Amino acid sequence: MDRTTLGAGVRRTGMQTTAAVRGLSCTACGESAALSERRCPDCGAVLVVDFDADAVESAAAAHPFPAEATVSIDEGATPLVAVPELADELGVERVAIKDEGRNPTGSLADRKFALAVAAAIQEGADRVGTPSTGNGAQSAAAYAARAGIDSKGVVPSRCPFLNKAMVNVHGGDMYVVEGRYEDAVEAFGEGDEAFTSVAPGHPFRTAGATALALELLADRESTPDAVVHPTGHGETLVGLQRGFSLAVDAGLADAVPRIYAAQPDACAPIAAAAADGAAEPVPVDHPDTIVGPLEVPDPAAGRAAIDAIDASGGDGVAVEDKRILQAAVDGCEIGPEVGATGGTAVAGVRALADDGAFDAEDEVVLVNPVAGSKEADLLRSHLMSLGM
Ligand SMILES: [Zn+2]
DSSP, rough: TTTTTTTGGGGOOOOOTTTTTTEEEETTTTTTEOTTOOOOOOEEEEEEEEGGGGOOSSSSGSSSOOHHOOOOOOOOOOOOOOOOOHHHTTOEEEEEEEEGGGGTSBBBBHHHHHHHHHHHHHHEEEEEEEEEESHHHHHHHHHHHHHEEEEEEEEEETHHHHHHHHHHHHOOEEESSSOOHHHHHHHHHOOOOSSOOOOOOOHHHHHHHHHHHHHHTOOOSSOSSEEEOOOOSSHHHHHHHHHHHHHHHTTOSSSSEEEEEEEETTTTHHHHHHHHHSSOOOOOSSSSOOOOOOOOOOOOTHHHHHHHHHHTTOEEEEHHHHHHHHHHHHHHHHSBOHHHHHHHHHHHHHHHHTTTTOOOOOOEEEEEEEBBGHHHHHHHHHHHHOOO
16 A cells, blocks of 8 residues: 555645644643644643634534644544443432544544644654553554554553554554563663654643543533543543633533543552642552553653643542452443443542542543453453452
């Protein structure tokens, strides 16, 4: 296949954005930054895309790039599946799962790489790269291939075979680093500088989650009261809060839902900091959770994520791996398939309900970031450990 064909329509003549995009700004010091910046030039913190609320009438209108500069495999427009049995169990009005596993490569990462790869191409990149726990590398490879450029993913040895295989299938270069995610981060870029980084914390990755927030509101008649998201790098939490705030400013929502970060307790830097009222996460020295996609001990957007949770009136919740796996199996029986990653939201919302986080009138949305069948082996071994 001629891999340049699909990318040929994407402009490479300087950054093209829609009228709704005002620019980038820093999540820590608030300074404006040029669209080409990837970290704040003043303080080094994570940047976000600023949208003009007056120019945003719908989720689609908040897309950062014009159609001719877009890289897409039809990501987004995922279903919001009602799970009435879970609502009954928790004692709330309504529970629905936003099933991001239905994206092209089976994860929420597709929303992020659609934008980050498009931004990279507009900067003239012919190769993008990211460290990843697995799904991000797969998605980056898929979107780079779609755009007709090269990619590299740097993953830890514990990354699932499925992700490694699909990076190769999409024609990406894959580097497997012995150890865990932080070892992959350390190795990222060593001895190979010939790529444009689309690593976690990239402002257009975060903008992918902003689009998710707007789509969530467009899916419903009323604004949800709470959103529970299983987080790793924290950038989705930041993008969600930005999106909900933008919707309020644009008159598309009544209020910003409370945002809850759910993490496995063996690697819960963001959830623990939010629950403790700390200003930023403390990196975890010895992370050890079975939920590989969420084993991110030093999250790139950690501090910004805490600010986003606090601004929304939300909180953090950390749950044991055993409860996560059981919640995933339970979730599969009553709703859309969830794996260990999505099960973290189910286990998290149960723990939050036990702590009295919700009222009987609350409408709660859980985000399932990864297709359940991608993590079938974890669920199967959990059943086997129970003698099933
Ligand atoms: Zn700054």
